[in-house]
Amino acid sequence: MSQDGVGVDLETSLGYLLKEASSTLRAAMEEVLRPLGMSVTHYSCLELLAQRPGLSNSELARGAFVTRQTMNVLLQTLEREGHVTRPAEAPVGKVLPTRLTPRGRRKLEKATAAVRSVEIRMLAGMTETERSGAFRILQSMIHSLRDGS
């Protein structure tokens, strides 16, 4: 009916729905992060560092789904604000391992709580089975997309 033969059909497209879900999630995160003066990328970077201390600029970029150039300017800001530290010289090669300062860790705590509340809201009404099913399916999509490139 809404399909005229060969199109993608937005109403039934999983790709479109995936984009919609991601966009809605991002908007919800921005909403709770804004009062804290943080953006989503900002938060992603700090959360990454909390869970995997010593990550390099490039590794952080991959984890936050931005380019290393973008992450670099973000790190400069975070460093200037005292939320993050990088050694002046690379211990090995050119890689500069980054770490959270106590101040950065405090800043992150509030943000984590806010973001967690969003994620809990997103998962409301889903059973544990549905959640693990969603997890498996999303991983399958990612894997399939990466294979045939």
Added chain:
Amino acid sequence: MSQDGVGVDLETSLGYLLKEASSTLRAAMEEVLRPLGMSVTHYSCLELLAQRPGLSNSELARGAFVTRQTMNVLLQTLEREGHVTRPAEAPVGKVLPTRLTPRGRRKLEKATAAVRSVEIRMLAGMTETERSGAFRILQSMIHSLRDGS
């Protein structure tokens, strides 16, 4: 193990996985669209217009998950290139209904085929049951996030 008590844990977070899936999908679409000289937003706009002719600038913006200002500059480009037409004056109110030109429709055809191949690849290895399950779960997430704002 990777969780120290109160964090979000990137390894098991559905939100993070959702972002990763969306990012991977976008990259895959950009890859197949680039040879055609189109961006994802570009394509989204044309696809929207093909399926729902006469959409206004603001409606297109919502459908493509960008602001109406962003969509406006995109429409100006598309209009200049002759892919799209808007009346010089609004038939009613300020709303300018937009339509695809034959040229725009031709341009879209190739893009749709490319994007569809990506979506098919993404869905490879999933059963019909899994696909409809994924659809239902994503809709549930969107609905839950929109409720408690």
Added chain:
DNA sequence: CTGCTCGTGTCAGCTTTCTGACACGAATCA
């Protein structure tokens, strides 16, 4: 050891997207 490839950090410039603001028309309500 030499040459090559790969990943990295960083500079510069550009494109895309966003926020803020304004005027206008339609719809609603007192």
Added chain:
DNA sequence: TGATTCGTGTCAGAAAGCTGACACGAGCAG
């Protein structure tokens, strides 16, 4: 009727992100 609210199109400026490019160090093949 008049006032208010809402959605819209659009202009301007700022912010965020990307591509291209360069030099450098590590790792591997010859």
